[in-house]
Amino acid sequence: MMRKTVLFCLIAGFAAISATAGIAAENQGQAAGAEDILEGLEDRYAGRNFSADFRQESTLKAMDITDTASGQAWFKHPGKMRWEYQEPEQHVIISDGETLWIYRPADNQVIIGDAAKYFGTGKGASFLADFTLIREAFDVSMEKAEENHWRLKLVPEEKQIDLSAIYLEVNRQPLDITEVVTENAYGDITRIYLDNPEFHPDMKDKLFDFRIPQGADVIEMDEQ
Numbered sequence: 001m002m003r004k005t006v007l008f009c010l011i012a013g014f015a016a017i018s019a020t021a022g023i024a025a026e027n028q029g030q031a032a033g034a035e036d037i038l039e040g041l042e043d044r045y046a047g048r049n050f051s052a053d054f055r056q057e058s059t060l061k062a063m064d065i066t067d068t069a070s071g072q073a074w075f076k077h078p079g080k081m082r083w084e085y086q087e088p089e090q091h092v093i094i095s096d097g098e099t100l101w102i103y104r105p106a107d108n109q110v111i112i113g114d115a116a117k118y119f120g121t122g123k124g125a126s127f128l129a130d131f132t133l134i135r136e137a138f139d140v141s142m143e144k145a146e147e148n149h150w151r152l153k154l155v156p157e158e159k160q161i162d163l164s165a166i167y168l169e170v171n172r173q174p175l176d177i178t179e180v181v182t183e184n185a186y187g188d189i190t191r192i193y194l195d196n197p198e199f200h201p202d203m204k205d206k207l208f209d210f211r212i213p214q215g216a217d218v219i220e221m222d223e224q
Contacts, residue, residue, distance in 0.1 A: 032145075032150070033142060034140050034152055035140075037142075037152060038134065038140055040175050041131070041170065041175065041177070042131055045128070045131045045177075046077070046131040046132065047077045047131075048077065048199055048201075049074075049076040049077060049199065049200045049201065050075055050197055050199045051072060051073065051074045051197070051198050051203075052072070052194040052195060052196060052197040052198070053070070053071075053072050053073075053194070053196045054070065054071060054072065054073050054083075054192055054193060054194055054195070055068070055069075055070045055193040055195070056068065056069045056070065056190065056191065056192050056193075057189075057190070057191045058188075058189075058190045058191075059188060059189045059190070060188050061186060061187035061188050061189070062186065062188075068088075069087060069088065070086060070087045071083060071085040071086040071087070073194075074200075074203065074207055074208075076129060076203050076205070076207070076208060077130055077131075078097065078129065078130040078132075079095065079096075079097030079115070079119070079126065079129050080095060080096055080097050080205070080207075080208040081093070081119075081125075081129045081208070082094050082095075082207050082208055090105060090106070091103060091104040091105065091106075094208055094209075095115040095126075095129075096115070096205075096208045096210075097129075097208075098116070099210075100113040100114065100115040100118055100119070100221070101210040103210065107217070108216045109218075109219065110210075110212050110216045110218050111219045111221055112218060112220055112221060113220070113222070114221075118221075121137045121158070121160070121163075122134065122137050122138065122154075122156075122166070123160075123162070123163050123182075124182075125180050125182070128177070134154065137156060137157060137158075138154040138156055138157060139155045139157060140152055140153070140154055141155075143167060148171065148172055149169055149172060150169075150172065151167055151169055152167065152168040153165060153167055154167070160185075161185045161186075163183075163184055164183050164184055165183045166180065166181065166182050167183075176194070177194060178194055179191060179192065179193050179194065180194070
């Protein structure tokens with residue numbers, strides 16, 4: 001079940017910067033809108049490489065089951081991601097922007113898929129590796145404004161069964177994305193909490209390369 005919910009999550013989603021004029025204006029009594037916050041996030045994340053610790057909660061509504069996991073993730077523009085799961089089961093999910101690999105060392109098993117097919121419209125938090133996907137694929141609105149954070153709602157411009165909405169929790173200071181919540185049409189929810197973000201100007205491409213280990217059981221994702 002853990003394997004299915006982890007795969008559901010991925011298919012079904014920090015240094016200081018100068019604030020945008022809209023966000024700066026809020027300090028002068030004007031409320032920042034969704035567009036102001038999005039512009040600030042683009043200034044902070046677009047075209048930049050970063051890593052973060054993550055905690056994940058994946059809930060399948062129909063079965064009333066919630067699984068948890070944690071590890072570290074790396075993101076490199078455009079479209080490269082590496083998710084290293086440390087708990088409760090070690091495995092890694094890698095995308096070089098073209099190919100998606102899921103490797104489970106304990107089973108010596110590799111699952112291979114087309115990254116664009118599963119992540120091309122920002123699903124699986126893939127927009128963190130290519131922030132331009134937000135404007136291209138989603139309608140963005142303000143869900144909630146609290147004293148210390150904002151909550152943005154991203155709705156796909158094209159209706160999708162496996163992705164109905166994404167919610168971003170955004171700190172006001174610093175302007176960090178701290179939570180990504182993904183919902184699908186069945187009411188399944190995945191929450192990814194991001195902690196200890198760090199930018200890496202010289203992040204190496206080899207982080208996003210994968211060589212299939214000798215003797216590994218290789219499965220094409222479409223065969224799942």
